[in-house]
Amino acid sequence: MPHRKGLRRKIWTAFILQAAAISFAAVLGVYGASAVLKHVLIQQALQEEAAHYWQRLQARPGAEVPDTYNMTGYLLPAGADASKVPATIRGLAPGFHALPRAQGGSLVLVDQDRNGHRLYLLFKQEQVDSLAFWFGMAPLAIVLVVIYVIAWTTYRASKRAVSPVIWLASQVQRWDPKQPEPALLSPENLPTDVEGETLVLAQSLHEFASRIEHFVHRERDFTRDASHELRTPLTVIRVAGDMMAGDDSLSPTARKALGRIQGAGRDMEALIEAFLILAREGDTGLPDSDFDVSEVVLDEVEKARVLVGSKPVKVECRIEQTFELHAPPRVLSVMLGNLLRNACHYTDAGQVVVVVRDGEIEVSDTGIGMDDVVLSRIFEPFYRGNNPGKEGQGVGLSIVQRLSQRYGWPVRMQSRPGQGTTATLVFPRSGPRP
Template structure:
């Protein structure tokens, strides 16, 4: 799983890293400067003292004139002036010498093949140097803590307009036609440009949604009249005793198709009203009544195909459901089962919280199940002249009503649609 940091955390991390690099470079610069100055100053000082000692003429002068804390040795010296073994390897120049817990600055000079070494106790200097390094280290840590605090405050200040803008864009009222523009609330900077871009995009989206709603509502409304004419004409034809069996079957088919179209138009009309923000009319409809009506409607097409239509009412859901939308969901799932099943059965089962429609058809591969609820997507076994809108309409209705539709496979073949109804 890919781990992504938020923008505010990335700003804090970048600020802390930059401050750490600057503070670290400054601390290292102080340490290196102290060493360089130490070597330069002490080399000059010890070199001058050693030159003064070398100008002495007698051993007694050397005993009296070394500065406090200084030790003087040379090759071939006697007693206290004898060159110790630990100093014989030193080359001419400045050195640091450690003897147990004591530390010295040493300056070595080679004159006429003889080594002269002057030591100066640097214990006090080392103590001051350690204090300086501790102060530098504490300053480095404090700079990191300060950078963390300042980075957090800066990130909050920088991200606050972006967070506010994202909340405004996500708010559902932003899609309403009278929603105020976002850009005037922000300065003329990058966030302001982003807000202006959102205004432009949301404006086009609002226009598209308005056109879709108007089209759906107008078409649904205008189709009602011709559909009523078709339905009434089919009923009159069925009442005519002069019709032969074939003509009567065709008239019944027209009546059934016009009824289905009328229900579909009513579904689109109510969905359009729901998108406009109005409340859908609910009714205390008996789910088993809708199921029994659809069973009777689909019995002849399903059984004429050689299939078994099975119906079970284990425990029907109770609640206020929109009858048109409920009939649309259940009817489209029955149509889908009839359409994709060549042998076996189609089963409708009512449960306490919904219903299940199961078939023994070709089934839907797992890789295609999610796409089956998208518009104009059909199964691999494409038969008939459908457009692939049935399951998409089911999904839209369920989302509008707060229902859930679940698709699963049936062994050895087939589909199982489970719809959970939320009153």
């Protein structure tokens, strides 16, 4: 479903604002024109009429004042009785005046010649309104109608022009990011109005989606084949190592080398398992199930006891309060196994303790610990801190962090140099699902 603030909505808003702005400008222009008509043109016409009358009066004493359909005149000779002049204009000083509507609303010019005669010229308000309408409002209405028709026609044309883009966006919006459908944009499925730049974009997206689909199939084939092909030789190495370990005739040097081979094999199995889970993006390919956390913890602790070898390190597990999770148990095994492997590798003496509480698992050790600088970078891939001689590939904590982000299981790390490290996995009961 297209977003409410899509191209159509934006185009419609733009044309509404444009039509409103043009209408406002047109109304303002007509209002200004009517003001010019009222206060400039009519005023000038009255002044010219008064000047013409004074010329006629000088040439022919007793000339009649102007009295037409639009204009009425009154002459008040010097010293004469002003009762013949209407009371509404009798007291007006020489100049141009506009009477209020209550007094007729006429435009009045009061002019006086050098002999003291005063001339009153009234231009009827009805004629002013009529002129303002025919020369202002009527053209304004016609102009606004033309503007609206042009704006609507342009909007329809613009809407048709962007329709292919909107259609293309709706098709892409329906795609599953993990499995796009390039067939939707194949040439035979494109509407006839998809052309020009939109056609180029559709063809590019079709090619891009086809490549993504190919990559997705190739990645799935790789993870399927790798999970089989990589585990098979490791299984052979592990079984052969176990058989050799049962040979009492091995020398201490050979037995030590065999122990390293077995440890490296276990590390490689765990690393391959973690990489295969991470390679599947959001879909791990592992089924979710309800499982008891303590069972997974006890199993991983038992595996970790082999990692310490002959070092004076005791690996313990304390179940204070167990709980259940609904997730792939193998994911928790990978995360906890990496934390335990890291703790065993960096602890030369003392203990590694795993504590299970309600909603969290804590792995603490008495190893070499870390300062704040190293602690701030421990989740960087292949970062080994100041201990490059220790075993491991430097990716265990990076794997833990990536899985914790995917499953919404935050991991907290606390450490002090020489005092050990504590890692805590937290399991929010309403955490996001992968």
